[in-house]
Amino acid sequence: MSDITNYVPSFLLQSKIFQTIYNAENTELNNTENSSQDVLDQCFIDTATWGLEFWEKFLGLPVDKTKTDVSRREKIKAKLRGCGTVTKEFLKNVANAFVNGEIDIIEYPGEYKFVIKFVGTKGVPQNIGNLTEIIEEIKPAHLNYEYQYTYNVWSFLTSKVWNDLTPYTWDQIRTI
DSSP, X not given: OOOGGGGSOGGGGGSXXXXXXXXXXXXXXXXXXXXXXXXXHTTSTTTOSTTHHHHHHXXXXXXXXXXXXXXXXXXXXXHHHTOSOOOHHHHHHHHHTTOSXXXXXXXXXXXXXXXXXXXXXXXXXXXXXXXXXXXXXXXXXXXXXXXXXXXXXXXXXXXXXXXXXXXXXXXXXHHO
């Protein structure tokens, strides 16, 4: 934050009139700096808020202000990553915009299908709906796909004792 009083002679600051003027100027200067920073923030996906709408329109995405900023950012990033030939690496890159974890793509060329296997995250990822929309948009029309999720099974829990697990439901245990 700028302080205009650092640039004026100190004897002027002894006057209540000049103090009032400089305080008003400081307020306006800080408002201008904050507004400038806010506008600059909209130029970058990770810091955009009200500017997400412009990113979505630019990329031809539907504007849905009911979704969280995080969800909207993921969709924008995936769309930007979604330019080019659809390969395993390309799909991984797009999916990683939505899933904070490792995924694997398993191809079945004879069946015209691929599987997106979530190996770094247990259970169904939160933004699976958004990921599905983007996959549908970028994949070749003749290919089918499915998701494969990872869960805990009893053999993964052999190091636990019953009392460790009693506070959890089975659905929670499957994904811890």
